[in-house]
Amino acid sequence: xxxxxxxxxxxxxxxxxxxxxxxxxxxxxxxxxxxxxxxxxxxxxxxxxxxxxxxxxxxxxxxxxxxxxxxxxxxxxxxxxxxxxxxxxxxxxxxxxxxxxxxxxxxxxxxxxxxxxxxxxxxxxxxxxxxxxxxxxxxxxxxxxxxxxxxxxxxxxxxxxxxxxxxxxxxxxxxxxxxxxxxxxxxxxxxxxxxxxxxxxxxxxxxxxxxxxxxxxxxxxxxxxxxxxxxxxxxxxxxxxxxxxxxxxxxxxxxxxxxxxxxxxxxxxxxxxxxxxxxxxxxxxxxxxxxxxxxxxxxxxxxxxxxxxxxxxxxxxxxxxxxxxxxx
DNA sequence: CGCTTTTGACCGGCGC
DNA sequence: GCGCCGGTCAAAAGCG
Numbered sequence: 001x002x003x004x005x006x007x008x009x010x011x012x013x014x015x016x017x018x019x020x021x022x023x024x025x026x027x028x029x030x031x032x033x034x035x036x037x038x039x040x041x042x043x044x045x046x047x048x049x050x051x052x053x054x055x056x057x058x059x060x061x062x063x064x065x066x067x068x069x070x071x072x073x074x075x076x077x078x079x080x081x082x083x084x085x086x087x088x089x090x091x092x093x094x095x096x097x098x099x100x101x102x103x104x105x106x107x108x109x110x111x112x113x114x115x116x117x118x119x120x121x122x123x124x125x126x127x128x129x130x131x132x133x134x135x136x137x138x139x140x141x142x143x144x145x146x147x148x149x150x151x152x153x154x155x156x157x158x159x160x161x162x163x164x165x166x167x168x169x170x171x172x173x174x175x176x177x178x179x180x181x182x183x184x185x186x187x188x189x190x191x192x193x194x195x196x197x198x199x200x201x202x203x204x205x206x207x208x209x210x211x212x213x214x215x216x217x218x219x220x221x222x223x224x225x226x227x228x229x230x231x232x233x234x235x236x237x238x239x240x241x242x243x244x245x246x247x248x249x250x251x252x253x254x255x256x257x258x259x260x261x262x263x264x265x266x267x268x269x270x271x272x273x274x275x276x277x278x279x280x281x282x283x284x285x286x287x288x289x290x291x292x293x294x295x296x297x298x299x300x301x302x303x304x305x306x307x308x309x310x311x312x313x314x315x316x317x318x319x320x321x322x323x324x325x326x327x328x
Numbered sequence: 329c330g331c332t333t334t335t336g337a338c339c340g341g342c343g344c
Numbered sequence: 345g346c347g348c349c350g351g352t353c354a355a356a357a358g359c360g
Contacts, residue, residue, distance in 0.1 A: 189333055191352055204351070208331090217351090 171231035179203060179218050179228055184240040187216065198222035209238050 174181060180189075180203065187205035195202045202219035214234040221227040 188331080190354090192334075193350065193352095196349075202350090206352095 168235065169231055169233035171229060173221070174228045174230060175226050176228045177226065179220060180205070181218075181228065181230060185209070185214070185236065186241050195219055195222070200225070207234075207236060209236070209241065212237050 186208040188208045189205050191204040192201050200220035200222055205216045207214040214236050217231045219229050
């Protein structure tokens with residue numbers, strides 16, 4: 001693997017083949033429609049084989065994807081958590097259609113090795129990957145009627161009618177040597193597939209907590225092997241299992257959800273913003289942390305705390321001062 | 329022994 | 345209708 005900081009990253013759309021040049025790193029979100037961002041993730045301190053990799057924690061309150069997922073922090077914070085420079089975060093708004101996704105880079109400061117980056121995403125999984133039938137067998141209730149078919153027949157009873165509701169999802173790129181980044185939750189790998197046009201496979205994980213249907217896909221960019229693209233789908237309906245370095249759920253100060261308005265792309269889909277709203281850190285793979293500077297009106301499901309304005313206070317404790325320069 | 333990973337098969341959607 | 349492809353299943357293997 002190349003450890004050298006790549007100058008030009010290419011984001012290989014997880015769901016499509018188009019890859020776009022990326023300078024530096026970014027962070028991409030994606031939701032129903034999809035969009036994503038990417039940030040750099042310092043490779044695990046000591047090349048842990050690949051078992052558990054702890055994202056270069058920034059100590060006191062260890063933050064991880066989880067934090068991000070749960071919406072207790074914005075991706076700036078998240079970036080910080082991974083020793084990334086916030087300035088290297090970018091957000092793209094997905095665009096339905098083929099229109100080129102709008103890339104936005106937040107240059108809150110520029111402490112990054114990588115000047116500016118331009119990432120484009122277009123992971124419009126809306127159509128195709130829609131979930132080709134997820135929801136199939138609720139949970140895992142396979143009737144196991146193996147009958148007599150020696151051939152392992154996957155008798156899945158998926159109702160085609162119900163197009164399984166599209167779970168909110170988001171993806172982000174991480175610069176890491178390990179594929180499966182530790183995020184506080186427990187995941188069980190349930191599949192791996194070769195990715196077209198890429199030598200790297202895509203792994204499928206499912207949250208092991210009962211009744212939790214959150215899934216995530218992890219794949220490595222073939223353009224830049226040092227980049228890992230993680231896509232979360234669904235929301236956790238439980239708290240972070242207390243395991244990893246302590247009680248993760250306790251490490252997240254509730255006020256870490258300081259959004260960075262300026263990071264919101266002008267034309268960022270409001271719907272996404274909504275879905276990206278912070279829920280409490282009780283769970284929710286799709287709680288995003290930033291809110292549009294102005295609108296948060298049309299709320300959907302997770303609108304509970306959407307409207308509350310972020311509290312930048314605590315964030316300051318967590319993130320470098322530079323990130324705070326952009327407060328309202 | 330229980331849980332996770334591996335891996336080939338299967339399923340359904342989509343494009344041709 | 346057929347083939348491709350992404351996603352998932354589930355038995356077997358691996359691991360602590």
